[in-house]
Amino acid sequence: xxxxxxxxxxxxxxxxxxxxxxxxxxxxxxxxxxxxxxxxxxxxxxxxxxxxxxxxxxxxxxxxxxxxxxxxxxxxxxxxxxxxxxxxxxxxxxxxxxxxxxxxxxxxxxxxxxxxxxxxxxxxxxxxxxxxxxxxxxxxxxxxxxxxxxxxxxxxxxxxxxxxxxxxxxxxxxxxxxxxxxxxxxxxxxxxxxxxxxxxxxxxxxxxxxxxxxxxxxxxxxxxxxxxxxxxxxxxxxxxxxxxxxxxxxxxxxxxxxxxxxxxxxxxxxxxxxxxxxxxxxxxxxxxxxxxxxxxxxxxxxxxxxxxxxxxxxxxxxxxxxxxxxxxxxxxxxxxxxxxxxxxxxx
Amino acid sequence: xxxxxxxxxxxxxxxxxxxxxxxxxxxxxxxxxxxxxxxxxxxxxxxxxxxxxxxxxxxxxxxxxxxxxxxxxx
Numbered sequence: 001x002x003x004x005x006x007x008x009x010x011x012x013x014x015x016x017x018x019x020x021x022x023x024x025x026x027x028x029x030x031x032x033x034x035x036x037x038x039x040x041x042x043x044x045x046x047x048x049x050x051x052x053x054x055x056x057x058x059x060x061x062x063x064x065x066x067x068x069x070x071x072x073x074x075x076x077x078x079x080x081x082x083x084x085x086x087x088x089x090x091x092x093x094x095x096x097x098x099x100x101x102x103x104x105x106x107x108x109x110x111x112x113x114x115x116x117x118x119x120x121x122x123x124x125x126x127x128x129x130x131x132x133x134x135x136x137x138x139x140x141x142x143x144x145x146x147x148x149x150x151x152x153x154x155x156x157x158x159x160x161x162x163x164x165x166x167x168x169x170x171x172x173x174x175x176x177x178x179x180x181x182x183x184x185x186x187x188x189x190x191x192x193x194x195x196x197x198x199x200x201x202x203x204x205x206x207x208x209x210x211x212x213x214x215x216x217x218x219x220x221x222x223x224x225x226x227x228x229x230x231x232x233x234x235x236x237x238x239x240x241x242x243x244x245x246x247x248x249x250x251x252x253x254x255x256x257x258x259x260x261x262x263x264x265x266x267x268x269x270x271x272x273x274x275x276x277x278x279x280x281x282x283x284x285x286x287x288x289x290x291x292x293x294x295x296x297x298x299x300x301x302x303x304x305x306x307x308x309x310x311x312x313x314x315x316x317x318x319x320x321x322x323x324x325x326x327x328x329x330x331x332x333x334x335x336x337x338x339x340x341x342x343x344x345x346x347x
Numbered sequence: 348x349x350x351x352x353x354x355x356x357x358x359x360x361x362x363x364x365x366x367x368x369x370x371x372x373x374x375x376x377x378x379x380x381x382x383x384x385x386x387x388x389x390x391x392x393x394x395x396x397x398x399x400x401x402x403x404x405x406x407x408x409x410x411x412x413x414x415x416x417x418x419x420x421x
Contacts, residue, residue: 037361060361060388063395073399077365239359265412269357269385 005173006030006120007155008111011073012209013061015202016126016158019193021069023157024124027174031124033073034114035062036107038082039238040211061203068199078110079235086212087231096218098210100132101140108148115153122153122168129159129183158182211242220246223347227251227291236270240288243267245308246347249300253291254347257308274324277305281318284309299333306335348377355384356413363389364396371402371420378420379405383413390414
């Protein structure tokens, strides 16, 4: 009896990678999944910070996929290494700040390294020719193969018949005749295959998996870089961009104003790292002040916080300001009328 | 066999899972690990990670804003 060949599958949590891995299992390949965490991954849990979203099912789709497939999943933290991809993408950005081609090359390169370190034979992905405008164009697929160093050990089972045979096919590790020829943006073939395999309740078929493709999120990241006069970030920075209203009254500071109880709780975990403002005379949002501020800035900030409190129509709202050094001060402020909060302050 | 504790509070998914995965890799079969999280999603994800990697979940509980999962390294 021969030992089965081993493939590492990039598992995003979406339908395509689920199907690609399943096709390999059908051929008797030993498959283990790998999932990379960049910090920008869109997960139900991020949305679940907000209390109103907490009734939605919470699950990690990559783990769910692995469980459906009955395979191991290795989740790899690439937050630090990934910064260079986001900040200096060799192939540029897509519509927003999404470096999709560089990202794909980087992830396949990391998978190749994992494959070599763990004695696996090849890599599989759920890529489909022509499905995505940046990273899955036909002329760019060879770029991924070459620059990742995966070369002919990268197999794309869903569209392999549209591509030259790879090493696993040429060596007979997998039967090319049983691979597929999907192409383009039409999702019906994937849905039909999912039904055939009995997969239900999979993640949104065309769902994006990265905040960097989101225009609103990208705008906040661009604002962060502009304020810092430098393209750089820490994990906390990019987590906070997912939460609250971001309001920048002046270039030297911005406010992160929670929108409801769930965000209040999440932001409260950051209180020690920021000067923060809370209303005490009525219910209101916890607000973090990000930047170096003057007394005048703090007064403006307090009036904005009061505007988003339950006392927004009162003549006076009491707020407690806690500076980053721990000093506390309580003041009464007039809530800022909406007409004074300039639209361009909203990031 | 020893008992360990992992603080994964104020982390959002999948970081609590990654921390659990990395900590478990350092432990021996029969050790127990108690993971304390504030992301309620961990209540689903850490048990899912345990199921696909062959570890046993001994207990899950919620106290206030925290969820606590205890697993047996198998």
